[in-house]
Amino acid sequence: MTSKTKISLLTVIFAIFMAVMVGCGATEGGNESDGNTNEPADSSEETQGEASGDSFPLTVEDGAGEQVEIESEPETIVSVQASNTEIAFALGQGEKMIGVSDYCNYPEETADIEKVGGQEMNVEKILSMMPDMVLVTTFHHENHSAVLDQFEEAGIDVVVVGDANSFDAVYDNIQMLGKATGSSDKADEIVSDMKNRLADVKDKAKQVEEVKDVWVEVAPAPDIFTTGTGTFMHEMLEAINANNAAADEEGWVKFTEEEAVTLNPEVIITTYGYYVENPEEQVLNREGWSEVPAVEQEQVFDVDNDTVTRPGPRLIDGVERLGELIYPEVFSE
Secondary structure, three states, X not given: OOOOOEEOHHHHHHHHHHHOXXXXXXXXXXXXXXXXXXXXXXXHHOOHHHHHOOOOOEEEEOOOOOEEEEOOOOOOEEEOOHHHHHHHHHOOOHHHEEEEOOOOOOOHHHHHOOEOEOOOEOXXXXXXXXXXXXXXXXXXXXXXXXXXXXXXXXXXXXXXXXXXXXXXXXXXXXXXXXXXXXXXXXXHHHHHHHHHHHHHHHHHHOOOOOOOEEEEEOEOOOOEEEEOEOOHHHHHHHHOOOEEOOOOOEOEEEEOHHHHHOOOOOEEEEOOOOOOOOHHHHHHOOOOOOOOHHHHOOOEEEOOHHHXXXXXXXXXXXXXXXXXXXXXXXXXX
């Protein structure tokens, strides 16, 4: 097979989001009318850092390798990446969130929080909010450093959350954000639960008798994006004892239909049902795919995109769901 061009996960997800903006969430009018304010979180949360064992002031090394000095536990937070928002909510910081990215959709409470952009941040809005902390990504660090300097000059703690291509990297991000927000104990609890559940998945996977070849589509035809090695999605397939049909490639890569069909997968997983109607039927009816084993046996399944491509606490839900779909005799009770 010819060598593929490696694509970053952020690039893949951003391209998909741009194609489906019309159906992606609440209107700006709804956001303005929800009564959201910039008031600090309830004072009952002020002792959270102390209770968790985090003592402020403290210093954390963020995903950019920067030493971020945090004088006091943040009372107001803005997040410009959906995965970071999910982590913050899981850490018990939801009441402190006063701004989230345009693409945040989980938990449900994010629908009522002011939207502040994404890769392109609404700088003026964020500055007007004056949060104690803003959670950004490696993309922002590499492409909008002047804006981040502006935030810091305004007295906002800027925490870069690094790209995560593995479960271990996700664990590291959760624990770093736990320390930064004064919730290390909760972070340890989340990571421990994820590790234990992943270990259970791997233990069950030992019962798999016939290993299946699985093809994953994170974007549909005609230009199909899939996942190679070096990604947490590849780790998921390994965890359930399945072969990644694109394992000869690395990272997030693009295939044509003609190239994909030659892999003859036994199971096809799609992750774009949130914006493509009946993705399973579309795959089953593709011209030239009728002899692909997954199509012949109708082993085509769509999964919740956010649980298999978003590097946050729900990744463990995603791997469990993949197990149930691909090996129901092993993982479904």
